[in-house]
Structures are given as structure tokens and as C-alpha cells.
Amino acid sequence: MTDLLRPAAPDKKTERAQRVRRxxxxxxxxxxxxxxxxxxxxxxxxxxxxxxxxxxxxxxxxxxxxxxxxxxxxxxxxxxxxxxxxxxxxxxxxxxxxxxGAHTPWPVRFEPQLSIDTFLGGGETWTVRLQHWLHHPGRPQWYDYAGVAVYMSHFFVIFVALAVLWRRNHSRFRRLLAAYVLLTYLGFLTYVLYPADPPWLTAQHGDMPAVTRVVQDLLNSSGMPRAGSIFENGSQFANDVAAMPSLHAAYPMLLAVFFWAGASRPVRVLLAAYPLAMAFILVYGAEHFIIDILVGWAYAIGIWYGLCRFLRARRAKRLRLRAAGPAVRP
Incomplete structure (x- = not known):
């Protein structure tokens, strides 16, 4: 009777399952x-x-x-x-x-970009104007540090957005990923067909007044050699003539048009401010001409709306086939 009242010892399978859970x-x-x-x-x-x-x-x-x-x-x-x-x-x-893409048979171009920027600046590029007004060698200002932060966000913001979407909305993750890949490789194709000098390299060649690479100088003087080496020899795949279009400008615009439709007003302010802030540091920091940025924006907007149109057409075709399915069956 006592044995019947005593609790049964757990079997080996139960013990193993408990260990696995722990x-x-x-x-x-x-x-x-x-x-x-x-x-x-x-x-x-x-x-x-x-x-x-x-x-x-x-x-x-x-x-x-x-x-x-x-x-x-x-x-x-x-x-x-x-x-x-x-x-x-x-x-x-x-x-x-x-x-x-840095080794193409076509000549590297700078004249059209320089001419357009000179026209937009009223006889002088906006890079030269902004650095004359705002740049103080050896004395970085608050907007220099803010510009560096915005510039470096290019290397991770879109990947963070993809990661968040992967966790929360896998279909939207796939759409943003498709747009990102299309934009990236269309940019690469343009680099191959139209190698282009950025402002800092144009100035080094003596074709425009001397300018400073603000982001590079600030990073190199800030005790962050790994960050600064991105501009020097941090990547064996560097391409100094991959300036047209600016993917630094294109990615923020892609994020803006992607998230705009469902965003609240405060979020829309941030979505609009990010491409503008990136454009400012790219021009002020001598990394891109204005036309590089405008073409990058056009690529991002065109790819996103083209992709949306393609997806809508494909979905409509599937719905038509589904609706016609029973009628065409023998």
C-alpha cells in the first residue's frame, strides 16, 4: 500500500526532456x-x-x-x-x-558634372561656396560632427531597416531587398559605363579650386583610424571614380519613398530630412557633385515605383488567371 502511494520516479525520457528545457x-x-x-x-x-x-x-x-x-x-x-x-x-x-569598375576602357568624366554644378552655384560650385562659408580647418564645428554621423549612417541604416522588416513583415522585407539590390547594381552598371570624378578628385587634378574632404579629415583626426581607413586603403575594392550616381544619396531616398505611404507626420519629417542631410554633407564634404545626388535620387524613386508597378501588374495577372481558371477547365 505504501508503495502505491509513493510518487513514481520520472523515466529517462522525461528527465532528458527536462534537461533539454533547462x-x-x-x-x-x-x-x-x-x-x-x-x-x-x-x-x-x-x-x-x-x-x-x-x-x-x-x-x-x-x-x-x-x-x-x-x-x-x-x-x-x-x-x-x-x-x-x-x-x-x-x-x-x-x-x-x-x-x-575602376578599370574601364572609357575616359573618366568630370566636365559635365562640374559645368552643371557651376551653373547651379551661379558661377562657382556649391562645394566651394559651402566650404568657404562653413569650413574651419583644424577647428571642427558641430555641423561637421553631425555630417560625419549622417555620412557614416550609409554603411548600416538600410541594413538595419531590412533587419527590422525581416522580423516584423517578411513581405515588405523582400520588397525593400529587391529595390536595394536593383538600385545597387544599376549604380554599378552606371559606374562602369560612366566613370566620374568626385569634387575632391577633380580639385586634386587642378580642374576646380582646392577643397577639403571634410569627413575624411575629421575621422582621421578623431582617433578613429579604422573609420578613416575606409577612405584610404580600408577596402581592396575601393573605386574613387564611382561617383555617378551617388548611392550615398540614393539609399536615404529609397528609404523615404519606401516608408512614406504608411508613415505618421513626425516620421515623414525624418524621412524627408535624412536625404537632405545626406545631400548637404556630400556636397559640403566634397564627396559628390549636386548632379550625382539628383541622379541618385532619380534612380531610387524610379526603381521603387517601377518595382511597385511590376508587382501590381503581376498580382493582377495572377488574379485574372485565378478567376478564369474554372471557366477554362474542360
Whole structure:
């Protein structure tokens, strides 16, 4: 009788399942601390990550940590790798091709861009005007630091937006990703067909008054050699004549038109301010002519609305075929 009242000992399968659950719970608790600790170690050893491949690794690590923390474990991590490793491969391939784009048989152009900017500036480029008014060598102003922050956001903002959409709205993630890839590779094709000097290189060749690369100078003097090396020799795939169009300008505009429709008024203010702020630092910092920026904006707007039109047409065709399906059946 006493034996009957005594609780039954758990079998081995139950004990194993309990151990697995306890292990999963520990992993969930450790996911973010391990990720943040690894990121802090990397930043301490190498500086802030700006290279595309490093930024992608950081994003993938964050998404894997989020998947583990939410309890999806191995399955969630595999989904992250499935969707993001191909994206990383596409961007890496673009970086490689962009470097090869510096070696084209066509002459590097600067005359049309310089002429247009001189006309828009009333006889002098806006880069020269802005640096005459605002630039103080050796004495950076607050807007110089703000401009550097805006400029460097190019290397991660669109990837962060993709990561957020991947977590919240996978269909919108695919649309933004498609637009980003199309915009990036159309920019590359233009670099190959129309290699173009930026203002700082045009000035170095003596074809316009001397100007300063504000972002590069400030980064180099700020004790951030890894960030500054982006402009010097931080990438073996660098291409100094990939100025037309400006993808630095195109990506903020792509984000603006992508998120505009469903955005609130305060968000729309930010969406409009971001491309304008980027355009200012690109011109003031001698990184791009105004026409480079305008063409980048046109590429972003044209690609997004062209993609939307294509998707609407494809969806309408599917609906027509679905509606006609029963009628055409024998």
C-alpha cells in the first residue's frame, strides 16, 4: 500500500526532456549577453564596424541572438542564415565588381558634372561656396560632427531597416531587398559605363579650386583610424571614380519613398530630412557633385515605383488567371 502511494520516479525520457528545457532556458538567457559581449570585444580590438561584411555579420549575430532569446533556437537561427547569407553574398559580389569598375576602357568624366554644378552655384560650385562659408580647418564645428554621423549612417541604416522588416513583415522585407539590390547594381552598371570624378578628385587634378574632404579629415583626426581607413586603403575594392550616381544619396531616398505611404507626420519629417542631410554633407564634404545626388535620387524613386508597378501588374495577372481558371477547365 505504501508503495502505491509513493510518487513514481520520472523515466529517462522525461528527465532528458527536462534537461533539454533547462538548457534551452539557459541559452535564451545567455543569447544577448554573449552577442553583446562579443560585439564589445570586437569594437575594443578593431573599432566600430563599417565594412559591409562586418556590418552584416553583426546584424546576422543580432538576429540569431533574437531568435534564440525568443525560444526558436536552432530553427530560428537557420531561418536567419537562409535569408541573410544570400544577401551578404550579393553585397560582397557588388563590392568586388565595384572595384573592377575602376578599370574601364572609357575616359573618366568630370566636365559635365562640374559645368552643371557651376551653373547651379551661379558661377562657382556649391562645394566651394559651402566650404568657404562653413569650413574651419583644424577647428571642427558641430555641423561637421553631425555630417560625419549622417555620412557614416550609409554603411548600416538600410541594413538595419531590412533587419527590422525581416522580423516584423517578411513581405515588405523582400520588397525593400529587391529595390536595394536593383538600385545597387544599376549604380554599378552606371559606374562602369560612366566613370566620374568626385569634387575632391577633380580639385586634386587642378580642374576646380582646392577643397577639403571634410569627413575624411575629421575621422582621421578623431582617433578613429579604422573609420578613416575606409577612405584610404580600408577596402581592396575601393573605386574613387564611382561617383555617378551617388548611392550615398540614393539609399536615404529609397528609404523615404519606401516608408512614406504608411508613415505618421513626425516620421515623414525624418524621412524627408535624412536625404537632405545626406545631400548637404556630400556636397559640403566634397564627396559628390549636386548632379550625382539628383541622379541618385532619380534612380531610387524610379526603381521603387517601377518595382511597385511590376508587382501590381503581376498580382493582377495572377488574379485574372485565378478567376478564369474554372471557366477554362474542360
Amino acid at each position: 538548457g534551452a532556458a539557459r541559452l535564451r538567457l545567455l543569447a544577448w549577453p554573449v552577442y553583446l559581449g562579443t560585439l564589445a570585444w570586437y569594437v575594443d580590438r578593431n573599432g566600430l564596424p563599417y565594412a559591409n561584411d562586418v556590418v552584416f555579420c553583426c546584424l546576422i549575430g543580432a538576429l540569431v541572438a533574437a531568435a534564440v532569446h525568443s525560444g526558436r533556437g536552432v530553427r530560428g537561427s537557420l531561418l536567419v542564415l537562409r535569408d541573410w547569407v544570400p544577401v551578404m553574398a550579393v553585397v560582397w559580389a557588388y563590392s568586388l565588381l565595384r572595384g573592377y
